[in-house]
Amino acid sequence: MGMDEQAQVSRSSMGRSSADGLQRHVHLGFLRKYAVVFVLLALILVFSLVSDSFFTVRNLTNIVTQNTYFIIVAVGLSFVLIAGGIDLSVGYQMSLVGVVTAMMMVLWSFPVWAAVVLGLALGTVLGLVNGLIVARIKTFPLIVTLATSVIFQGISYIVSQARTFRDFPSAFQFIAKGRLGGVPLDVWLTLLIVVVVALIYYQTKWGMRVVALGGNEEALRLAGVSTRRTKTWVYMACGFLTAVATMVMVSKANSVQSSFGPGTEFTALTAAIVGGVSFLGGEGNIPALVAGVFVLAVLGNGMQLAGWGVYAQFIVRGAILLAAVAFDEYQKSLKLRVKA
Amino acid sequence: MTTTTVAAATEYVVQLRRISKRFGGVHALREVDLELRRGEIMGIVGDNGAGKSTLMKILSGAYVADEGEIWVNGRKVRIRNPQDSARLGIAMIYQDLALFNNFDVTKNIFIGRELTRGPMGLVLDKKRMYRETQELIRELKVDIKSPRQNVASMSGGQRQMVACARAIAFKSTILIMDEPTAALGVTEANKLLGLIRNLADKGISILLITQRIPDVLAIADRVFVLKGGERQGVLDVGKVTLDDVVTLIVRGKDRAGEAPGDVMYKSFG
Numbered sequence: 376m377g378m379d380e381q382a383q384v385s386r387s388s389m390g391r392s393s394a395d396g397l398q399r400h401v402h403l404g405f406l407r408k409y410a411v412v413f414v415l416l417a418l419i420l421v422f423s424l425v426s427d428s429f430f431t432v433r434n435l436t437n438i439v440t441q442n443t444y445f446i447i448v449a450v451g452l453s454f455v456l457i458a459g460g461i462d463l464s465v466g467y468q469m470s471l472v473g474v475v476t477a478m479m480m481v482l483w484s485f486p487v488w489a490a491v492v493l494g495l496a497l498g499t500v501l502g503l504v505n506g507l508i509v510a511r512i513k514t515f516p517l518i519v520t521l522a523t524s525v526i527f528q529g530i531s532y533i534v535s536q537a538r539t540f541r542d543f544p545s546a547f548q549f550i551a552k553g554r555l556g557g558v559p560l561d562v563w564l565t566l567l568i569v570v571v572v573a574l575i576y577y578q579t580k581w582g583m584r585v586v587a588l589g590g591n592e593e594a595l596r597l598a599g600v601s602t603r604r605t606k607t608w609v610y611m612a613c614g615f616l617t618a619v620a621t622m623v624m625v626s627k628a629n630s631v632q633s634s635f636g637p638g639t640e641f642t643a644l645t646a647a648i649v650g651g652v653s654f655l656g657g658e659g660n661i662p663a664l665v666a667g668v669f670v671l672a673v674l675g676n677g678m679q680l681a682g683w684g685v686y687a688q689f690i691v692r693g694a695i696l697l698a699a700v701a702f703d704e705y706q707k708s709l710k711l712r713v714k715a
Numbered sequence: 716m717t718t719t720t721v722a723a724a725t726e727y728v729v730q731l732r733r734i735s736k737r738f739g740g741v742h743a744l745r746e747v748d749l750e751l752r753r754g755e756i757m758g759i760v761g762d763n764g765a766g767k768s769t770l771m772k773i774l775s776g777a778y779v780a781d782e783g784e785i786w787v788n789g790r791k792v793r794i795r796n797p798q799d800s801a802r803l804g805i806a807m808i809y810q811d812l813a814l815f816n817n818f819d820v821t822k823n824i825f826i827g828r829e830l831t832r833g834p835m836g837l838v839l840d841k842k843r844m845y846r847e848t849q850e851l852i853r854e855l856k857v858d859i860k861s862p863r864q865n866v867a868s869m870s871g872g873q874r875q876m877v878a879c880a881r882a883i884a885f886k887s888t889i890l891i892m893d894e895p896t897a898a899l900g901v902t903e904a905n906k907l908l909g910l911i912r913n914l915a916d917k918g919i920s921i922l923l924i925t926q927r928i929p930d931v932l933a934i935a936d937r938v939f940v941l942k943g944g945e946r947q948g949v950l951d952v953g954k955v956t957l958d959d960v961v962t963l964i965v966r967g968k969d970r971a972g973e974a975p976g977d978v979m980y981k982s983f984g
Contacts, residue, residue, distance in 0.1 A: 657816075
């Protein structure tokens, strides 16, 4: 489904584009950025036709509120991806940050603000660990974060002793349950993060350097920028935002155990790639990334309402990731052809 | 004594004195002297393995000389890394160019020393960067349509021009170019050579490593010839022919005066 849509969009755009190489390039860039929005609209249209209960205020609101923490993780992960890296450990970062924050509140009676601040600090440190290893040992971030992921998993289960913690102080539950102007607080929080991160990319020197790092690391080094430091920061930012997402997730569930969080990395990664973040780094934009999260969300929700079952969703998600990566490659090859 | 040294030194923007460099048992450079004048284009020529790139990399900080002195603008300096070299206003434009294909011209020029505004320089001053790039394009008369053009869609010659513009924007006064025309077609190469001449006329001093001797004869003021890591001589372009240069490259200074016969110009690269 997603694949068909994307292929169609790209073909029609090819047909429209002029012979001028530059113009076609601009077209491709536009297409690359917003193909995902058309995919999303098409999915919404299809599920509205298939199920009566899909296109209702209640259901659409659910889709948004159930996915705020995925958006936050995906936005955090975008730093790493756009810088040319990857972080597979975000799922177990959430697991570890979640249980530790919960234990501070439930077992050790920390004030909520202190538990949250320390939880966010812990997440940032986990990101720092990834960043330092990736930047110092110049090896594949895929393997590094796969390794740290397993380590975080171990620590999370040892710390929590596989217990479940629930019934948090009301101040903590307020993160997900509170409302401002009728809109849930976590939706506001997500919106704030999306806007701030988009501004970081478009308007700051640091954001520009992150994109540059993903584009050509050696050239950035020759330009006198410490690529090591930039890399370390990128993983830290990802760790921090992952921890923020953890707070939202735990608050929403009002319960946590070490198995909460893992799997998020796959969703966030798929959403980012579907949203046009290049797996090779150097490219991506935040609005499309958010649309990418919603593509997966709408698909999951719609398939459930259409009665397609949970397991079929896995197959579709995997297929979507493959399609998105193939689309990415296809566009790269088009660009090369335009250049030649 | 001291005064004469200083006077002699300030005549040149760069002086390399008795530079030697060894890689293991190989003598890559043997007591090489080089003097570059302000606003001059000096061709650096020699066969493969003659030591051209090694000599230039010593000036750009990629290598450190085993022996010898470097003088820049009349002062003895130490160049231990590319940053030292950049601080002295020296920029090397690499063959592989070090551009960002995911960026437009402006971002390629300003990355690493971005213009900012606002409190603590938090916000990129895009307007000023685009405007300055536009001015640079006009000033250098380079063949680039817009400061917003993406470099991935550019030709090899245009990319070279972006790399040059970047060096100029960084206030470099000494440019080292490594085979800039090697991958270019005739038209593109001529445009680029025009730009290089243009830069020299603005007072920028240029060291041009190349295998294409006709390029050198077309735009350089002098040609510096290396062979086997040793200086063979410096020729005034106005006073020599292609044959003279090629003879020196192939035979070296000791046999250059012999009758021609075994020396032919073979399109060098």
